[in-house]
Amino acid sequence: MLELFNDILWGYVLIAMLIAVGIGFTAASRFVQFRYFGRMFRIFGAGQMFRRDKHGHLSSFQALLLSVAGRVGGGNIAGVAVAITLGGPGAIFWMWVVGLMGMATSFLECTLSQAYKRAEPDGTYRGGPAYYISRGLGQKWNWLAVVYSILLLVTFGFGFTALQSYSVATSFEDAFDIPVLYTGIALAIIVGVIIFGGVKRIARTAEVLVPVMAFGYLAIAVVVLAMNVEQVPTMLALIVKSAFGLEPAVGGGIGAAILMGVKRGLFSNEAGLGSAPNVAAVAYVPHPVNQGGVQALSVFIDTLVLCTCTALIILLGTAYDPALGTDIGGVALTQASLATHIGEWGREFVSVALMLFGFSTILYNYYLGENSLNFFSEGNHMLFNAFRIAVIVLCGWGATTDLSTVFGFADVTMGLLALANLLALIMLMRPGLRILRDFDDQVEAGIQRPVFDAANFADLNIDATAWKIEPEDRQRTDRFVAESVATTR
Template sequence: MEFLEAFFGVIGDLTWGWALIPFLVVIGVFFTVVSGFVQLQYFGRMFRVLSSKNQSGDPNAISARAALLLSVGGRVGGGNIAGVAVAISLGGPGAIFWMWAIALVGMATSLIECSLAQLFKRSEGDGTYRGGPARSIIHGLGADYRWLAIIYSVCLIASFAFGFNAFQGNTVAGAAEESLGISRIWTGILLTGVTGLIVFGGIQRIAKVADVIVPIMAVGYIAMSLVVIALNITEVPGLIYSIVTNAFGFEEVVGGGMGAALAQGLRRGLFSNEAGLGSAPNVAATADVRHPISQGITQSFSVFIDTMIICTCTAFIILLSDVYQPGAEGVDGIVLTQQSLASHLGGWTSYFLTGAILLFAFSSIIYNYYLGENALTFMTSSPLALQGLRIAVMALVFIGATAPSATSVFFFSDPMMGILAVVNLLALMMLFPTAKRILNDFRAQIKAGVDRPVLNPDQFPDLDLDRTAWTGKIRENG
């Protein structure tokens, strides 16, 4: 076991500890500049996905909005509550500025990776689709790169479906025990049972559940944050000034100054919004839309919601309170956020925050499961293997909830996600010319007065596209 821990520790150091974060930043800036700041150009179009006009007419199909909410449910989690608190404690208020910056360039990365996943998606024949980086690699780069797609798929299952779901089970049970006094065993049983009901229902049921719980958790948390901001509105201009000046080292409230703010902001921002990590494209590919870029724009909006809205809400709750102590060692992010919220609105808010954590963690569990399912179906079509994955995920959620120390065996999760991200970024760089072609096609249609562009596969005969997924006909959704 010590050898394995050391081995995966080296992998973690070579990815997250050394090269991956700069790599993600550089690629995000590159995509932003070369695409002509596409995430800003089409920012207004992002909000269209919230309209009922953009929902699919096929009852089996996954709408653009459902795919958006499922990906938001996955991106939004403990990192938005605990992770932001840790970033502020270690990096000062300036860390928030760099979280905003990485979200801005991450919106372009997410748009590119999710558009490619849409482009190379495959129809399941029942109105649903599957896609993601593994399928983008095999259909975009060719069969010679199947080994790369297999590495990606194995890492996705190991990190998200197994490791992170055990951690999420632990988070839910811990929060319920701490705030409500509910035994871990009962939380584990309930959480495992509900997880089973959802994952055995397939992507349609997963999407329907996300369509309900994600708006509830997001709107509720944002509303609570707006109350806090309203109560402290006179302090907000000074707070924003403090965030900017700390970001550039003009004021220092923690050791390390600008360097600490930059490092913490970038790291927490990337972990939170997942842009470039190769996870969200698996969900983006399920949507039934007219043009791949349309869903890319939608998924770019997901990054905006995660970081620019929800992470900012947490930051303002903490920084407007009198609880925050710069440079505090060994800070518990959940506790800091709970105490900060209580200082504004009273002790009852700890129960509200516990509820938010439960919903955030549960939405992440069903999202993580689907990522694992999608990766498994790429490697094998065996129904038995799929049932085995579902049972394994339920077991790991239960173990994580009832035996918190057991999650220590999943030390490989972060290193595996590091490999996952490296594979995804390499594929994105190789496939970027293809992404640029479909982006140019989208722009040309917009320029010609087409309000809702449609992909015509006949214009891309050299690409390995599924023509049953892209008919070139105008549908009522997208």
């Protein structure tokens, strides 16, 4: 019964809603993910005016790294392998489609998360779908905000935390013969030290960890591509042809390719789930669109770059045959494929990469759970501490327990999570477009670093205190705006 419900939810309902939101916002925003693609990189320049400071704010860059810590994980290594095994090479094409649409979806949800965020006494912010549902849709939709928060806590705070621990521990056991119990204990201790320091310590950890793991994995992928550069165009063509059934490949045909591409693509980049907006809201930025663009870029990095790297490592290797398939699945396929390129140490490299990805994702999952609890009980430190202890226990228990049934249940709760968020995004698309137009109008007026004035959006129930610019930043902003306007005259 659970499997049937899962198939209907992912195979029909979510595909339709992802397409509706992704294409709908893409068209309504005049293809914002392409129009502002270059600005996504330049936007860090604006973030320098709003860097980490004496007021305790977190920067746009820190929020990006924190979200990448969650987006980049087992889905980039094991998830891609599962998609290829069950859906054939064509599944990767549909992951790309989900990624491109997901850039627009993430832009919308993270812009809304920024707009409806709430200021905290310590200089940080809280936000996410529960907040933009309750504030943006009004009290009559509070039930949806509550449902979303519960699903977020169950799926990420508990379920995926245990699953990530299991994935890391079993991978280490395969590669280094380290008992899963020892890995679980080590994870529990390190995670405990970090999460008891709150979101600021998590963000500082992500600042160090995420660039190391992302660029390290990208570097080894570049080496593999360089070694097989002549075959890369052939493999890319295979991916596209297989997506439309034009190449003989195992995996269940076009339907399986689309289903696995959408499912694993969403699992990897999380666009539409509403998870990333929870961390996007913590950033201190001059305009909500700034963080919307930054988070859209993180979807590109996750799906269009890192997932493609894993796919090519597998397809260019000999462990997987597109016509015959393979008996190897999950992370073991990625390990075996990399070993065919660079030797047996490739298995160990994948294990280390998975450990770093999984560790960073556990920290990310913890913050999502904490944010859910905060929605129900603001600033309840006893409740937070109880949750922290539960996460530490889950890291140890999850490492030693076969959680295959939990994964199936988490797929359902993640689908329901996406359903609740996508419903909210459809109803809040108009305010999202209005905020984007405000940014567009300032850019067209020659202002290179637009600033959000909450007073212009008083009807949207926005927390004006969350958009208070510190005096020193206000001076720099006013000076820069004046110079920008003067230059265009």
